[in-house]
Amino acid sequence: MKQIKVVLLAAVMFLALAALHPIIAADASAPNFTLKDMDGNKVKLSKVLEDHELVMIDFWFLGCKPCVEYMEYFDGLEEKFGERGFKIFAINTDSSQKAGKAKPFIRGRKWAFTVLLDPTGEVRKRYQVKAEPTTFLINKDRKIVYRHQGYKKGVEKEVEKAIDENLPE
């Protein structure tokens, strides 16, 4: 009985949203978030998008070998597309069990992109991330224009193509 009520509740919520649609403008978009970087500074996605044309966020954790290989590759992309308004955030999803190791791990490499910390996985959940690495490209209108899960060598061409296509000339 309780399960039926739950399903009904979900149906009602959806109907309510659908009914509201003509009144309240609705749009699919990337969830807004505020996370701290490794220096404790707060970074809010909507604020970043005011100054940038395209933002890439990539979810990763320590011990994820493809994640580290991928970060090794995309480190150069901010330099390549930065002048056209491109910004990268690598979001670390380690819980507090390992989060303390993330900072020296990153600092001991020469990576230039900003690392944000999501130790409770709240942002990961809101972006429906099921496995790392998962990458999103978000445009100025906060729309997700590209999504990719996993990393295999060779995927770089596709990522660069997607960045190039979604940045103004």
Next chain:
Amino acid sequence: MSALKHTFICIFCVSFVFMCTALAFPQTVFAEESDDGEADEGWTFPVLYYSGSNKMQYTNDHISDTSKFENELAVDLSWGKFDGYFRISNDLSFPSEKKSIELEKVTIRWHGPSITVTGGDFSALFGQGLALNCFEAQAIDFDNELTGGKLDIEVGPALLTILKGDFKTDEVVKKDEIEAAHLGFNIGSVANIGGSYVSVKDDRGEFMGTQEYTITGVDGTLDFKQANITGEYVEYNQDDDEAYEDGSGWIVSAAIYGREWSLYGGMYDYKHIASQFAVPATFKEHPEHGGADGNDEEGYGIKATWSPEALGSFDFNYAQANIQDGGFPYTEAVFMWTAPQMGKDSIIVEGRHFYDILGKENNAIVEWQRTLNSDYLSSVAVEYTLINDIFGIHREYTVGLGIDYNQQFSVDYEHEFAAFKIPQKNRWDKVVLKYTDPEQKYDVRLLFGSQRAGIQCLGGICQQVPEFKGYELTFNLYF
């Protein structure tokens, strides 16, 4: 009162308060903040933003003779200064188990200039996680998140978090209540100190009754340009019941780093600090090894990294732990070399040493991946493991072949072989076919074959994953 009912009452109360506020002060509630933190002049009803996913999966497992259909709908919404999330699901990562569909998560938040109000289900982390660490790791079905209300207030350098909630492990068997607060101060840009208070009414079942305990603690960080230090100390005070002991725990870690290297080290000592709302940190890279007790052990660890451009990167990790009451000690040493970029090839060499209750285990692992064709993105990956444990020296290897076309179609085959039969089987083969919509709105995945049983770990939490043989068809829709 069921947790579900509690959730809706919380959501209703939060919604009611803010609807009243919205009617009285619409600009305060709906207007977006400008760069200087002030609300923009003139306002209209904000746009409702949404995103979400719908996963549908059919699984047929021959080993447990289970077939099941699972569905998960997760939606994130934001509207002005409100945002929310809900998830309805009967999805379980274990192929042999089923559960009925339920409203798993509902969260609503309101963000003011210096205050955030959260109602429903939420995660929480105080300091390094010794006093409070509540989160969900869905991939391994771990969840100690709370249901209730949370208030975050930030005034200048101070951040105060107050929460009240409950946690239900089963509808009838167990329900815990928790009240907690954390106050943190930033001292300039280099230091942060904080204090935690957590009060728990732990329902230990019909026969053991309710056990009440409090956790108090202090935490701090010091952060310099090329070094940082973090630490936390907590005390666990049980109520008057003599069956339970008071406890305490501390952890401290420090790191220094240069342009191409870093060195990290830390120590901890936990005595009788068992709480299901805290997941104390350890320094293990592979928590699937060793029967240590994270709530009742002492240990230390170091991690060093060196990544010169011409030589790739080197990582070394050493961790040691002893159980306080005489359990078996645990030692781990892990070395990993990732070769520099070599055109079509990538190589990772790893050496691992473990010493735990099962004896000594030494692993040598080589992972080699080659991209065969740039148009079709074909790859070969080989992982070879040499194990020396209580069963003697034996080997295992995994071979993976993959073909991707234009990031739309992919076929992956994986063969795993273990020379030592566990208990009878020593070969596992699986194939994964995947199609991704060119606009990435949906994907379809078919897995068939067999998958080895083992311990799956995430964020220091481990679960036993049973062996699987059969097929699994998954459809993911993103919107």
